[in-house]
Amino acid sequence: MRTDDFDYDLPDELIAQAPVEPRDSCRLLILHRHDGSVKHKIFRDIIDFLEPGDLLVANKTRVMPARLVGRKKQTGGVAETLLLRRREDLDAMGSIWECLVNPGKRLKPSAVIEYRAGGLHAPEQAAVVLTGEILDFLDENRGGRLVKFTPAQGLTLDQAIHSAGHVPLPPYITDYQGDPEKYQTVYAMHEEHSAAAPTAGLHFTSELIEKIKQKGIAWQTVELEVGIDTFRLVTEDDPTKHAMHTERYHVSQQVIDAVHVTKQAGHRVIAVGTTAVRSLESAWDPQAPVAAHPVSARHFEQCADAATQTGKGDVVARENATTKLFLMPGSTYHVVDALITNFHVPRSTLMMLVSALATRDQIMTAYEQAVEKRYRMLSFGDAMFIE
Secondary structure: OOHHHHOOOOOHHHEOOOOOOOHHHOEEEEEOOOOOOEEEEEHHHHHHHOOOOOEEEEEOOOEOOOEEEEEEOOOOOEEEEEEEEEOOOOOOOOOEEEEEEEOOOOOOOOOEEEEEOOOOOOOOOOOEEEEEEEEEEEEOOOOEEEEEEEEOOOOOHHHHHHHHOEOOOOOOOOOOOOOHHHHOOOOOOOOOOEOOOOHHHHHOOHHHHHHHHHOOOEEEEEEEOOOHHHHOOOOOOOHHHOOOOOEEEEEOHHHHHHHHHHHHOOOOEEEEOHHHHHHHHHOEEEEEEOOOOOOOOHHHHHHHHHHHHHOEEEEOOEEEEEEOOOOOOOOOOOOOOEEEEEOOOOOOHHHHHHHHHOOHHHHHHHHHHHHHOOOOEOOOOOEEEEO
16 A cells, blocks of 8 residues: 555645535535445435444634744744644643744744734734744644744733634635635534534535434534644655644534444444544544443444454544544444545545545545546545445
8 A cells, every 4th residue: 555546636626715605505525335326415314324323523623823824933924824823731821832933944943933912914913812822843844843822912822813813724725715714513512622623524514413303313512632643745655654643623422422322323423524534533442341332333334343352343432632532444434324525635644544434445535536537635625425
């Protein structure tokens, strides 16, 4: 297996630059794993492919105004900072963050960046509301840094970040001028923890979720704080040498109970997005005593047999846990039976994740059809249901 096995031709004009309206009017490609067949629908049709008793699990994380553009105090040059994760272990006040900085190679420890209210294009008289000092390298060549932030007098750190920051969009979305709330799911929590949206969830409207529930399909949410790997491609020729960064996630006992009920009844656990997949699969404990119900759903009888033979393996609640889980062909899905997802960047870990649920050949064939039929791709683009 090589990284270029997950490459495909993505024309620039197919990269969606804005979301469709209403959210559930985008296109939906249905991939049936049992025979590799494909159907083409509209996203709101997803309800027709869900069965009473199924369980949808979505990531409720909310995107913070994590993109800060300021100027280097020493030279006045422009510097961009993307907030990824607070490091309370290094500072109980939460002032130290893992960040991506640009230009990465020029921003070394002791460099100071000043951020003004309203961002880089604020008037010159706008106040400096926040300063950031580079403390250490996380990833010297790719711009990963530890940064200590200090708000201006009279402001809390969160107030200063909101004053200077903007919701970050992926770099391939170049000129979006619309409502930044369109880059949030309708079910996002109030607290802001992520550097990027769980984009598969962007297609759901409140009305569609209500119709899904009325059909007898359960809805639960987890939280995974989307971090650095959303912005990184696999650069190694051998993907097994790719180093995943840590992301924090939470899976409540309520979710675990819902998974158990769903599995016991022989129905499917369906992840809304790859971050929901990583949360649920990270919550699998191979040493946990096997539950008193079938562990796997109908598509994973082999996994169920293995768990039954060993007497171990179950999904368990996680709170403030961390994961570096990297799913690729050859990985086993223990919890998730089907996946609602977007179309992903070539050569990314997400291409490998979806190819572990279906097969690499099925995914690449589906992507070829999507490109041929002019689907809108990536974060603001169309959707796929792998069942």
